[in-house]
Amino acid sequence: MKLIVFFLIVGTNISDNGRASLDSFVPMSTNILLEDTTKNADKSCYRPCKFNVKPRRCHFDFKIEPTIQEDGRPAITVNGMTPGPPIHVCVNDVVIVVVSNKVPGQDLGIHWHGIEQKGTPFMDGVPMVTQCPISYGSSYKYSFRASSPGTFFYHADSVNHQSDGVYGALIVNQPQPLEPHSTMYDYDRSQENTLVVAAKFPELLTGNLEDYSQLKPSSLLINGIEDDFKLFVLPGYAYRLRLINAIAVSCPVVVSIDQHEMAIISTDGKPVKPFSTSSVQLYPGERMDVVVRASEKTGGYWVRVHGNDACANLSAHAMLVYSGFNYTAMLHNGIEDAIPKGDTDTITYGQTLESSQEAPIIIPARSVVLSIDRNILQFKDTDNDFRYISDAIPKKPFFPASLSLKDKGVVQINKKSFLYPNVPLLTRPTDIRKEIKCIVGKEVKNQEPQCMLVLDANRGEILELVLLNEGFGSNDSFTFHLHGYSMQVVASWQRGNDEPISKEEFLKLDTEGSVKRNLQTPPLKDTIVVPNKGFTIVRIKVDRGGSWMLECRSCGLASLPTALIINVPETLPKSLLNSIPKCGNYKPPDVLLN
Numbered sequence: 310m311k312l313i314v315f316f317l318i319v320g321t322n323i324s325d326n327g328r329a330s331l332d333s334f335v336p337m338s339t340n341i342l343l344e345d346t347t348k349n350a351d352k353s354c355y356r357p358c359k360f361n362v363k364p365r366r367c368h369f370d371f372k373i374e375p376t377i378q379e380d381g382r383p384a385i386t387v388n389g390m391t392p393g394p395p396i397h398v399c400v401n402d403v404v405i406v407v408v409s410n411k412v413p414g415q416d417l418g419i420h421w422h423g424i425e426q427k428g429t430p431f432m433d434g435v436p437m438v439t440q441c442p443i444s445y446g447s448s449y450k451y452s453f454r455a456s457s458p459g460t461f462f463y464h465a466d467s468v469n470h471q472s473d474g475v476y477g478a479l480i481v482n483q484p485q486p487l488e489p490h491s492t493m494y495d496y497d498r499s500q501e502n503t504l505v506v507a508a509k510f511p512e513l514l515t516g517n518l519e520d521y522s523q524l525k526p527s528s529l530l531i532n533g534i535e536d537d538f539k540l541f542v543l544p545g546y547a548y549r550l551r552l553i554n555a556i557a558v559s560c561p562v563v564v565s566i567d568q569h570e571m572a573i574i575s576t577d578g579k580p581v582k583p584f585s586t587s588s589v590q591l592y593p594g595e596r597m598d599v600v601v602r603a604s605e606k607t608g609g610y611w612v613r614v615h616g617n618d619a620c621a622n623l624s625a626h627a628m629l630v631y632s633g634f635n636y637t638a639m640l641h642n643g644i645e646d647a648i649p650k651g652d653t654d655t656i657t658y659g660q661t662l663e664s665s666q667e668a669p670i671i672i673p674a675r676s677v678v679l680s681i682d683r684n685i686l687q688f689k690d691t692d693n694d695f696r697y698i699s700d701a702i703p704k705k706p707f708f709p710a711s712l713s714l715k716d717k718g719v720v721q722i723n724k725k726s727f728l729y730p731n732v733p734l735l736t737r738p739t740d741i742r743k744e745i746k747c748i749v750g751k752e753v754k755n756q757e758p759q760c761m762l763v764l765d766a767n768r769g770e771i772l773e774l775v776l777l778n779e780g781f782g783s784n785d786s787f788t789f790h791l792h793g794y795s796m797q798v799v800a801s802w803q804r805g806n807d808e809p810i811s812k813e814e815f816l817k818l819d820t821e822g823s824v825k826r827n828l829q830t831p832p833l834k835d836t837i838v839v840p841n842k843g844f845t846i847v848r849i850k851v852d853r854g855g856s857w858m859l860e861c862r863s864c865g866l867a868s869l870p871t872a873l874i875i876n877v878p879e880t881l882p883k884s885l886l887n888s889i890p891k892c893g894n895y896k897p898p899d900v901l902l903n
């Protein structure tokens with residue numbers, strides 16, 4: 310069946326109904342999320358999205374547990390699977406996921422990467438920032454509205470759990486006529502045409518008591534398998550493919566398809582001006598939607614995924630199979646390695662694309678420079694906070710952070726490493742111990758190299774963040790992810806020579822007017838790369854409360870966290886604050902001790 314017929318019919322309806330039909334897509338009250346929404350919930354919400362129909366409640370049960378897989382290797386799985394069950398919904402559906410932690414000795418949180426969490430900042434899934442961790446044997450019912458269409462994914466907040474297998478696709482579809490580039494493709498079948506790329510380590514990281522700071526992934530996977538995933542296509546038709554880099558460590562991946570061009574139509578779930586290319590690079594946590602037309606000779610073609618950095622020399626392959634072609638022969642012939650050519654000119658990066666909508670930024674922005682660099686620090690072992698880093702109870706001689714500090718330092722923002730607070734900042738801001746907090750721009754130099762770094766922001770302001778990768782201590786580029794918001798990437802620049810760049814030098818260049826910003830068509834992204842000896846400048850329209858992590862996704866495997874919290878004041882409903890689980894320390898009132 311040819312799907313384009315369906316588009317035309319829907320398109321006709323639209324012109325009949327005019328814009329009225331779009332009104333049903335105005336988000337509803339978030340109160341609904343606090344009610345018990347499990348009743349009437351739908352387990353599979355994958356369907357063609359239509360106008361004028363009530364959004365659904367899409368219910369999933371996720372059991373997170375250690376499992377021995379078919380190949381005999383252990384993994385941490387979701388319902389026995391890695392990747393976990395894919396979630397496909399229509400925009401404005403409510404996604405309900407009961408997450409049960411069955412991993413002995415571990416605390417968990419599940420992050421919905423790219424989801425805005427409008428009105429539900431307590432569903433963002435960051436232990437000790439937006440919620441108490443889900444302890445072994447207990448569960449947490451996540452419930453949030455899929456308020457924006459796009460390609461997203463979910464993953465355990467901890468790098469270790471994610472690397473061991475806790476991740477999966479999360480696709481928010483919308484009625485085809487609303488898709489800005491729907492005329493470019495015939496098929497948008499998110500269930501069949503999504504490629505989730507992951508990296509597998511030679512051993513489990515969860516609960517690992519060895520020093521694994523130098524451990525590297527041993528294989529790349531596409532939808533959980535190395536070379537066997539198949540994309541079936543009909544000759545002549547164009548397909549929308551969704552690419553997700555679900556790797557938790559420093560592994561950018563380059564994706565190409567033999568003899569087929571790709572037209573990029575969106576990045577991190579947001580539409581871009583279509584851009585045709587032969588290969589794309591995705592950084593950890595990044596997504597891209599591309600259109601591929603099956604216009605070649607009937608046959609089978611390799612979809613190639615090559616790793617870089619920590620995944621250098623690793624590759625995985627899927628097959629693009631034209632219908633009727635016998636792909637068995639293709640497998641027998643093996644995969645000749647056509648790439649990598651190392652020809653970086655032909656590789657396209659998400660943040661260099663242009664948004665398909667003009668940016669509406671007029672009012673001035675508050676500019677904040679974040680100096681990022683690898684620093685060698687003198688820590689006493691007892692100074693380190695290991696929560697959500699190692700996941701294991703640190704016992705001598707297991708001190709991964711201090712090991713990596715001694716070896717090559719730790720990546721910091723404004724010379725601070727991140728410290729998870731004593732209680733969740735979002736839900737109990739007044740119970741945060743004062744001495745652990747440090748404020749961006751007011752850091753005290755020789756005090757507490759690890760603190761809860763917070764950037765206070767206010768609704769209504771435009772925040773400009775200059776992520777400056779100084780490069781005195783490393784030659785690495787870093788990938789950052791912002792929770793809850795999309796960022797306009799207005800500039801990205803890398804110095805061509807080997808000279809580091811200091812904050813003072815950046816400010817001088819900026820004052821001189823040498824730093825050019827694209828304020829017309831900056832791409833909207835939640836995951837960005839900050840080039841070494843260079844910078845990436847983003848703008849955020851602050852319009853929602855919450856405690857939103859801005860975190861490095863590639864700054865070291867067994868190291869201290871590189872992150873800060875953008876904190877926008879938010880008054881949460883009493884009914885919520887009364888009902889959520891509590892965590893933290895307990896001190897009896899003095900009267901009990903008399």
Ligand SMILES: *[C@@H]1O[C@H](CO)[C@@H](O)[C@H](O)[C@H]1NC(C)=O
Pocket residue numbers: 525618619620621622
């Ligand atoms: C990749 O292979 C090259 C050449 O064999 C080697 O020098 C390099 O160390 C390898 N990189 C990684 C990350 O294993």
Ligand SMILES: *[C@@H]1O[C@H](CO)[C@@H](O)[C@H](O)[C@H]1NC(C)=O
Pocket residue numbers: 635636637638
């Ligand atoms: C496909 O090719 C394989 C190997 O070349 C052959 O054994 C098999 O019979 C073929 N299958 C069909 C349906 O033609």
Ligand SMILES: *[C@@H]1O[C@H](CO)[C@@H](O)[C@H](O)[C@H]1NC(C)=O
Pocket residue numbers: 781782783784807
């Ligand atoms: C960065 O690369 C340069 C050469 O390009 C080298 O001299 C320097 O030692 C490297 N720095 C680090 C921290 O590895």
